[in-house]
Amino acid sequence: xQIQTNFSLKKYNTFNIEAKAKQFVAVHSEEELKIVLKNHxxxxxxILGGGSNMLLTQDIDALVIHVDLKGKKVxxxxxxxxxxxxxxxxxxxxxxxxxxxxxxxxxxxxxLIPGNVGTTPxxxxxxxxTEIKDTFVSCNAINIATQEVKTFTKAExxxxxxxxxxKHEAKDQYVITSVLFKLTKRNHKINSSYGDITKExxxxxxxTPTLKDISNAVIAxxxxxxxxxxxxxxxxxxxxxxxxxxxxxxxxxxxxxxxPHYVLSExxxxxxxxxxxxxxxxKGKRFGDAxxxxxxxxxxxxxxxxxxxxxxxxxKDIQATVLREFGIAxxxxxxxx
Ligand code: EPU
Numbered sequence: 641x642q643i644q645t646n647f648s649l650k651k652y653n654t655f656n657i658e659a660k661a662k663q664f665v666a667v668h669s670e671e672e673l674k675i676v677l678k679n680h681x682x683x684x685x686x687i688l689g690g691g692s693n694m695l696l697t698q699d700i701d702a703l704v705i706h707v708d709l710k711g712k713k714v715x716x717x718x719x720x721x722x723x724x725x726x727x728x729x730x731x732x733x734x735x736x737x738x739x740x741x742x743x744x745x746x747x748x749x750x751x752l753i754p755g756n757v758g759t760t761p762x763x764x765x766x767x768x769x770t771e772i773k774d775t776f777v778s779c780n781a782i783n784i785a786t787q788e789v790k791t792f793t794k795a796e797x798x799x800x801x802x803x804x805x806x807k808h809e810a811k812d813q814y815v816i817t818s819v820l821f822k823l824t825k826r827n828h829k830i831n832s833s834y835g836d837i838t839k840e841x842x843x844x845x846x847x848t849p850t851l852k853d854i855s856n857a858v859i860a861x862x863x864x865x866x867x868x869x870x871x872x873x874x875x876x877x878x879x880x881x882x883x884x885x886x887x888x889x890x891x892x893x894x895x896x897x898x899x900p901h902y903v904l905s906e907x908x909x910x911x912x913x914x915x916x917x918x919x920x921x922x923k924g925k926r927f928g929d930a931x932x933x934x935x936x937x938x939x940x941x942x943x944x945x946x947x948x949x950x951x952x953x954x955x956k957d958i959q960a961t962v963l964r965e966f967g968i969a970x971x972x973x974x975x976x977x
Contacts, residue, residue, distance in 0.1 A: 641665060641672050643703070652706065653691035654754055656873035657948045661686070661704035668708050668729075670817050674787045676705055677815075685784065686977075687815050689728065692755030693763060693875055694975040697948035707758055709817055712738055717825065723777065724821045728758025732765075739821075740851050745828030746775035746821065749837075751855040752862045754869050754876060758816040761792075762806040763973065764799045768834040768858055773799035775821045781814035790814065801910075802880050802973055830854060836861045865936045873942030874933065878955060879913040880973045892966055913962075913970045914938040920961045930954045952976060 647664035650656055663683075667673040677685070684702035709727040712735055716723040722744050726735050732755050736747045749770035753760075760772050761779050778793050798805045806814065832841055832849055840857040841849055849857070867874050884892075889909040893899060896919075902910045917923065917937035924934035929946035932954070933939040940951055955972060962970050 641667065641676065647704070649688075649691070649696060649700070649704070652688060653694060653696055654869035654873065655695055655875050655942050655948070655951065656869075657696045657942065657946070657951075659696035659948065660699040662699070662701050663703040664706065665703065666706040666708045668710070670709065670782065670789075673705070673707070673709070673782060673815060673817065676703075677782065677784055677787050681785070687784075689759040690731070690754065690756035692869070693759060693973070694977055695875060695878075695948050695951055695972075696977050697952050698977070700977065705815070707756070707815060707817070709758075712757075715820070720825055720827065722823050722825050724823060725818055726757045726821070727818050728756060728816050730757045731755075732757055732760060736855065739823055740855050743825070743851060745824040745830075745851050746770075747823065748851045748855040749831055749834070749858055751858040757819050761797055761799075761804055761816060761819060763802045764797075764804050766802070768837055768861075769831045771799070771801075773797070775823055777820040777822050779816050779819045781810075781816045784813055784815060789817075801883070832857075866939060867933055867935075867941055872933075873946075874939050875974045877913075877938040878940040878972060878974050879917075879938055879958075879970045881910050881913050882916075882968050882970050883908050883910050884968060885909075888967070892968065896966070911968065912938075916962045916966055916968060916970065917958055920958065920965055922958055922961070927954055932958070948977075 643663050643665045645663055647661045649661055650658045665676055667676055680703050686700050686702040686704045688704050688706045708729040710729050712726040712730050714722055715725045733752050735757055736751050739747050749768040753765055765772050776794050778791050780789055780791050782789055830849055837857050840861055846853050886907050886909055900912055900915055904910050914937045922932045923937040925932050929943040930950040931941050933941050959970055
């Protein structure tokens with residue numbers, strides 16, 4: 641365990657932004673993590689997982705602790721279900737493939753989401769009709785101040801749309817070290833109802849999809865719409881889809897009848913931010929090395945040497961324009977540092 645100083649984080653964030661950590665250490669076990677936390681109890685600390693949901697707009701004047709805990713295994717099973725525990729530093733998509741290859745069901749709709757397992761509960765990641773909360777049992781986390789291990793049950797995590805306790809009451813207090821999932825061994829709940837998946841399966845003439853078919857369909861859809869962070873720096877959806885009141889929606893809908901929307905309850909409606917941003921004229925636009933992806937307006941991209949500040953400025957311009965044109969405030973999903 642070696643502490644490095646003035647360390648470049650370019651390879652540790654999927655936006656590929658050049659920013660420096662004052663100090664940097666990678667920890668490979670819970671023991672190492674506890675030692676670092678204890679030895680640096682009075683230093684400012686910043687916990688870094690897969691770096692797939694953050695925009696670095698400045699150097700980090702703190703000890704950056706990169707959680708690199710590895711391991712994934714079956715810890716229990718019965719005839720119908722299997723409990724899989726994954727350490728926080730495992731790559732999410734590799735975990736998904738690990739489960740699909742053993743015909744364990746539940747994670748397949750979330751194939752190819754970038755990032756590491758440890759950060760998935762923080763924002764309750766989701767895609768194509770499934771969220772992590774659907775299979776999540778619990779997670780273990782280490783209290784940064786006391787180094788005690790705490791198990792958070794699903795109920796304690798308080799999951800919502802891209803929300804959890806780790807963005808609120810528990811923010812900056814814990815390091816998630818492992819996550820436990822309960823997956824199906826048979827009678828899989830195949831979820832192919834999301835429009836794009838249905839279309840993709842029809843195109844391939846798949847009538848009774850397996851877990852692998854669903855995963856492959858999701859991979860194909862994502863590859864056609866979303867840039868691969870290895871080729872083009874990005875952080876997935878930069879904004880959340882806004883949830884607005886039914887009365888506001890009714891007024892806006894009269895002016896924009898083509899606006900796609902999902903009724904969530906009698907009083908709330910969700911509107912796709914990607915559509916709003918596209919209508920506002922930003923899709924595919926480029927401002928220096930910062931831009932808006934050509935196939936998915938929700939995704940901001942770094943064409944090479946954009947700074948975090950430049951990407952942040954583009955995001956603010958988008959927010960202001962969408963607010964002016966539609967009267968809808970859109971909020972960043974990505975953590976702006
Ligand atoms: N749309 C546009 N223009 C665009 C993008 C989208 O008009 O540039 C419209 C689409 O035509 C569609 C609607 O917006 O009517 C929704 O689009 P899509 O199904 O592609 O999903 P999304 O709302 O843009 C969300 C998640 C994605 C997830 C997909 C699929 C959020 C913030 N994003 O995107 O998650 O992959 O659904 O489930 O909820 C991520 O969080 O990083 C992410 C990629």
